[in-house]
Amino acid sequence: MRDRWAQTGWEGGPLGYPTSDEIWVGHNNEGRMNRFERGVIYWSPTTGAHSVRGDILEQWSLAGYEKRLYGYPTNEGVDDGTGWFTQQFSNGSAAGEISVPVSPPPVDYIQFDTREEALAYFESLQNGQSAPDLPQPERLSPMGLNLGPCELKPNWIHWRTKSGPGKGYGVVGFKPTTECETPVSSITHETELKYQYYGWWYTTSGIVDVESSTGASTSYLESKNVAHACTGEVETWFWGVVTGRISYMGKNYWAVVYPPKKRLNCKV
Structure with missing residues (x-):
């Protein structure tokens, strides 16, 4: 997971600073995860370590994270050229924007x-x-x-x-x-x-x-x-x-x- 964080640009990248220690996850504690300011990184022995952010993270959380519908992330998400990303999981895929929204002005x-x-x-x-x-x-x-x-x-x-x-x-x-x-x-x-x-x-x-x-x-x-x-x-x-x-x-x-x-x- 440290290597994946490094690949995203450390704290200067889209994830920001870590906000948790490594946590055991999964039905049988087979995986690990780290929370960051603007996303998460999940790792399992079969899928490796991948980050999840933005709309895709919200969809994944609604579906029960790795324990339910989608399973673990298997890639970093692919941009279709318009800022719309598709990310693959063990049991399917999710799509959305992954940039952190800027609050509109009052x-x-x-x-x-x-x-x-x-x-x-x-x-x-x-x-x-x-x-x-x-x-x-x-x-x-x-x-x-x-x-x-x-x-x-x-x-x-x-x-x-x-x-x-x-x-x-x-x-x-x-x-x-x-x-x-x-x-x-x-x-x-x-x-x-x-x-x-x-x-x-x-x-x-x-x-x-x-x-x-x-x-x-x-x-x-x-x-x-x-x-x-x-x-x-x-x-x-x-x-x-x-x-x-x-x-x-x-x-x-x-x-x-x-x-x-x-x-x-x-x-x-």
Whole structure:
């Protein structure tokens, strides 16, 4: 395993520093593993030592690691030229992105008199581009507008390992958050998780998830119910949109964010 870590570039490579000692694994303690900051290395006498990272690691963990469906990794994963990797295991293969996602930037809440004015403003920022293909800005802090004390962060679409499997393929979702420097009267998120199907974007389950937090000292909200079980037949892309609203000192403030488009081995 040390040799494999060396081949990936030691701590300067994609795995980073080790975070565990060698651990015995497998049904009969026949294998070993090491955890790292951004992945794992697994070894067995028959497969050798191989690293597993990113989406593929999440899929493998959902399936029970080496003890269940897939078995041990047998190669390092092969890039198809687009950043999409396929990795072989003893009993099959898994595919996905293996780079560590960069958290999208937060967006400040802006005061508007109506929802319509707010949505029109944020739509104008797209400059005619379709939202799934928008570049991520460094950060939106517009000058000359009345900003609230909160910011909305979309976070990334990912495998939700604690949501339970859906027909053996798992569950995907994302968890947008609002954080406030000063307590506000209320925070509301309207969140849509979307998937692409033959060129069209559809909202999963056909509904918008609405979650709120109210009270004199409300300063944080994380939406936790945005999820989709992968029970279909077509592998595709996912995307989302979050419309946030806060009430502060008798006024309403709005923010709209889009988690980056993500291709996952999740079938719809």
